[in-house]
Amino acid sequence: MKKFDILALGELNVDLLLNRIAGFPEVGKEIFAKDMTLTLGSSTAIFAANAATLGSAVSFVGMIGRDSFGDVVKSSLQQRGVDISNLIEVDNAATGLTAILNYDNDRANVTYPGAMSLMGVRDIKPEIIRAARHVHVSSVFLQETLHRELLEIVQLIKSCGTTLSMDVQFDPAETWEFDYARILPLVDVFMPNEQELMAITRKSTVDEAVEAILPYANVTVVKMGTRGSLLVTNAGRLPMPAMLNPNVVDAIGAGDSFDAGFISAYVSGKDLETCQWIGNLTGAINTTAAGGTGAFASKQAVQEAAEKYFGQKLAL
Numbered sequence: 001m002k003k004f005d006i007l008a009l010g011e012l013n014v015d016l017l018l019n020r021i022a023g024f025p026e027v028g029k030e031i032f033a034k035d036m037t038l039t040l041g042s043s044t045a046i047f048a049a050n051a052a053t054l055g056s057a058v059s060f061v062g063m064i065g066r067d068s069f070g071d072v073v074k075s076s077l078q079q080r081g082v083d084i085s086n087l088i089e090v091d092n093a094a095t096g097l098t099a100i101l102n103y104d105n106d107r108a109n110v111t112y113p114g115a116m117s118l119m120g121v122r123d124i125k126p127e128i129i130r131a132a133r134h135v136h137v138s139s140v141f142l143q144e145t146l147h148r149e150l151l152e153i154v155q156l157i158k159s160c161g162t163t164l165s166m167d168v169q170f171d172p173a174e175t176w177e178f179d180y181a182r183i184l185p186l187v188d189v190f191m192p193n194e195q196e197l198m199a200i201t202r203k204s205t206v207d208e209a210v211e212a213i214l215p216y217a218n219v220t221v222v223k224m225g226t227r228g229s230l231l232v233t234n235a236g237r238l239p240m241p242a243m244l245n246p247n248v249v250d251a252i253g254a255g256d257s258f259d260a261g262f263i264s265a266y267v268s269g270k271d272l273e274t275c276q277w278i279g280n281l282t283g284a285i286n287t288t289a290a291g292g293t294g295a296f297a298s299k300q301a302v303q304e305a306a307e308k309y310f311g312q313k314l315a316l
């Protein structure tokens with residue numbers, strides 16, 4: 001028996017959201033925001049929190065500073081039922097932060113990556129990996145050291161005998177350096193969205209991008225927003241339409257919630273098509289409430305939303 005179903009390995013930061021701002025900031029001036037929220041940010045944290053809500057035993061390996069924002073990260077993860085005993089606290093960098101200036105439907109973001117850019121292969125202890133049945137790595141371009149050492153990290157994880165999933169997420173530098181020919185053979189489930197897949201393969205259609213990774217990939221599931229997802233295996237390609245939500249609150253974190261549903265089903269031994277269906281459903285449920293975790297307050301709340309908005313039974 002392993003201690004954890006899933007070990008999430010990725011970035012951790014807080015989001016500082018400023019709303020109802022009186023105009024745009026200018027150097028040398030000061031303006032008011034009428035609303036402010038400080039919350040747990042980062043896509044890997046949304047994944048971990050929602051997978052825990054869905055019933056998986058989840059632990060997290062990520063780097064934070066020994067500071068008060070680090071305390072916010074720890075208590076928020078803990079509140080959501082994620083184990084924090086494997087978090088790495090450092091003295092030489094502060095916890096990462098994204099300052100988000102919200103203007104109607106648009107946002108201006110400034111990110112200080114801080115501690116999360118320092119985590120590398122030397123920080124990841126094999127015994128922690130061995131305590132989990134599955135490892136999910138996310139946001140590879142956001143974490144400078146992890147990105148540089150990604151192949152070694154993936155090799156280390158596979159040498160511990162666990163299954164591995166990966167969501168690359170966006171590359172802020174837009175260089176999209178990802179050695180898919182060497183990395184993907186070691187990844188059991190690859191989970192990019194369509195833009196990310198086309199960017200890392202330098203192709204202009206999803207079809208061409210899938211062809212490019214096919215010789216190297218095991219299972220791939222491509223997220224396609226309101227068009228659902230595409231499962232690619234040795235047996236072929238299976239497109240699955242989204243369960244459309246006509247009243248989207250926002251789609252922040254839909255991809256992470258898709259991953260949380262898919263991987264929770266995967267570690268509980270469901271077949272790939274069922275995993276994809278559950279991913280589509282949890283991605284859709286994500287859009288019924290604000291932010292990436294708003295619809296995932298409890299497993300019961302998720303099951304009720306499945307029923308109420310989509311007429312579906314979520315059996316996990």
Ligand SMILES: Nc1ncnc2c1ncn2[C@@H]1O[C@H](COP(=O)(O)OP(=O)(O)OP(=O)(O)O)[C@@H](O)[C@H]1O
Pocket residue numbers: 043192193222223224225226227228229241242243244245248251252253254255256257258279280281282283284285287
């Ligand atoms: N408006 C929507 N209605 C229903 N389902 C949706 C909607 N938007 C997304 N989904 C579901 O959620 C899944 C993941 O969303 P999306 O394709 O936006 O991922 P992503 O681009 O990785 O998102 P993220 O920005 O969270 O990383 C989709 O494959 C789809 O099944």
Ligand SMILES: [Mg+2]
Pocket residue numbers: 167169193255256
């Ligand atoms: Mg995504």
